Amino acid sequence: MDRFVIHGGVPLRGEVTISGAKNAVLPIMAAALLTSEPCVIRRVPDLSDVRFMARILQSLGASVRFEGGVLAIQARQIQGHGDYELVRKMRGSICVMGPLLARLRETRVALPGGCAIGVRPVDLHLKGFRALGAELEIAGGYVRAAAPRLIGAEVFLGGRAGPTVLGTANIMMAATLAEGITIIDSAACEPEIADLAGFLNEMGARISGAGSPVITIAGVKELHGAEHEAIPDRIEAATFAIAAAATGGEITLRNARPDHFRAVLDKLREAGVTVERHGPALVVRPGPVLRPVDITTQPYAGFPTDVQAQMMALMCLAPGTSVITERIFESRFMHAAELARLGADISIEGPSAIVKGVSALSGAQMMAGDLRASAALVIAGLAARGATEILRVYHIDRGYENIDAKLRQLGARLERISEAGLGGE
Numbered sequence: 001m002d003r004f005v006i007h008g009g010v011p012l013r014g015e016v017t018i019s020g021a022k023n024a025v026l027p028i029m030a031a032a033l034l035t036s037e038p039c040v041i042r043r044v045p046d047l048s049d050v051r052f053m054a055r056i057l058q059s060l061g062a063s064v065r066f067e068g069g070v071l072a073i074q075a076r077q078i079q080g081h082g083d084y085e086l087v088r089k090m091r092g093s094i095c096v097m098g099p100l101l102a103r104l105r106e107t108r109v110a111l112p113g114g115c116a117i118g119v120r121p122v123d124l125h126l127k128g129f130r131a132l133g134a135e136l137e138i139a140g141g142y143v144r145a146a147a148p149r150l151i152g153a154e155v156f157l158g159g160r161a162g163p164t165v166l167g168t169a170n171i172m173m174a175a176t177l178a179e180g181i182t183i184i185d186s187a188a189c190e191p192e193i194a195d196l197a198g199f200l201n202e203m204g205a206r207i208s209g210a211g212s213p214v215i216t217i218a219g220v221k222e223l224h225g226a227e228h229e230a231i232p233d234r235i236e237a238a239t240f241a242i243a244a245a246a247t248g249g250e251i252t253l254r255n256a257r258p259d260h261f262r263a264v265l266d267k268l269r270e271a272g273v274t275v276e277r278h279g280p281a282l283v284v285r286p287g288p289v290l291r292p293v294d295i296t297t298q299p300y301a302g303f304p305t306d307v308q309a310q311m312m313a314l315m316c317l318a319p320g321t322s323v324i325t326e327r328i329f330e331s332r333f334m335h336a337a338e339l340a341r342l343g344a345d346i347s348i349e350g351p352s353a354i355v356k357g358v359s360a361l362s363g364a365q366m367m368a369g370d371l372r373a374s375a376a377l378v379i380a381g382l383a384a385r386g387a388t389e390i391l392r393v394y395h396i397d398r399g400y401e402n403i404d405a406k407l408r409q410l411g412a413r414l415e416r417i418s419e420a421g422l423g424g425e
């Protein structure tokens with residue numbers, strides 16, 4: 001398993017180009033199952049999650065080629081049963097269910113397990129499929145869905161923590177080939193949902209309202225192949241902006257979409273960080289002081305849960321007290337204990353973390369636990385004095401393309417130690 005060794009205290013400086021969005025590409029890859037014609041997706045980040053999804057599509061019978069950031073997918077003949085081991089291992093694969101149900105009228109998919117950040121139920125996905133006329137059966141760790149006919153319906157997809165992103169994606173995709181009109185109420189509004197709808201409409205779907213809480217889909221008989229360029233990754237952009245702030249450096253983000261992470265930019269400005277748009281680029285530089293801020297994670301367009309850990313790492317260095325409340329997932333503070341190893345002062349009170357800024361962090365060994373928590377550890381290591389070692393960085397490789405090369409390009413003293421032969425992922 002690879003690890004990172006970071007010699008911190010170096011302000012990041014220079015330019016970084018933001019990659020395509022993982023959370024847009026994964027459902028768009030699944031959407032290619034809706035047609036037997038070839039689909040091409042551009043600006044695809046080379047991530048282990050993307051390669052994993054490619055293997056899942058291949059296990060379903062699709063042909064997938066991935067080179068130079070371009071994915072070519074053709075699902076000429078497919079079968080509806082994904083490889084249990086593959087589907088169980090990556091939650092995002094649940095979004096193959098909607099396309100398979102729409103294309104084949106029946107499918108059997110492994111129920112995705114929980115993960116480090118929570119139970120991750122799929123009850124809302126199943127509610128949506130039932131609303132469209134599917135019969136569901138859960139047995140042996142699988143969910144089987146069958147629908148001789150998919151009939152458009154109105155379905156409310158809001159759950160205890162608000163909308164569901166992949167649930168919205170799944171029902172929207174299934175509805176593209178249903179008979180009649182489907183209305184999704186309390187739909188997720190994330191930019192990735194709008195990007196998926198854009199791709200589906202390029203395939204001949206008739207979707208309106210994506211990006212708003214009410215999405216309308218008028219079913220069509222069939223969809224054709226399409227080409228699409230994915231939106232930039234707003235979470236990666238936010239992560240680099242926070243890393244610049246944490247190291248007191250000045251960086252330019254190329255290919256970022258500031259309109260996709262306004263809540264993060266607002267909080268960075270409140271914390272005293274300067275964020276300026278220079279044409280299509282975004283320049284992030286430190287202000288005279290770093291100030292503590294309070295954050296509550298919310299569904300889009302509120303502060304994203306996927307940036308909560310990274311912001312906590314920054315607040316460890318803001319003199320005063322910051323309160324960070326996680327409202328989307330039930331256990332997304334694992335990074336707090338790891339940050340404490342660098343000298344951070346964090347106490348957990350139910351859904352909130354109370355962060356008291358310290359004058360400096362000092363390097364230590366840490367263990368990555370989940371994708372975004374790992375990014376927080378990297379940020380802390382970059383800001384800390386001395387050497388930091390982060391184990392199990394495969395978590396990071398799931399969602400950040402070449403993050404070590406990008407950080408070195410910004411002046412970070414970071415190296416990846418590959419320990420091949422030790423079951424390295």
Ligand code: EPZ
Nearest residue numbers: 023092120121122123124125159161164165166306328329
């Ligand atoms: C997507 O996961 C993202 N993943 C997650 O990013 C992100 O954290 C999450 O949305 C929230 O923004 C991808 O897009 C691949 P949800 P998803 O369904 O769709 C509850 C990352 O780091 N819920 O929006 O699986 C659920 O438990 C990953 O890139 C139900 O109760 O998340 C959670 O509390 C991590 N029933 C809340 O809704 C359901 O049927 C939001 O979950 C589904 C979800």
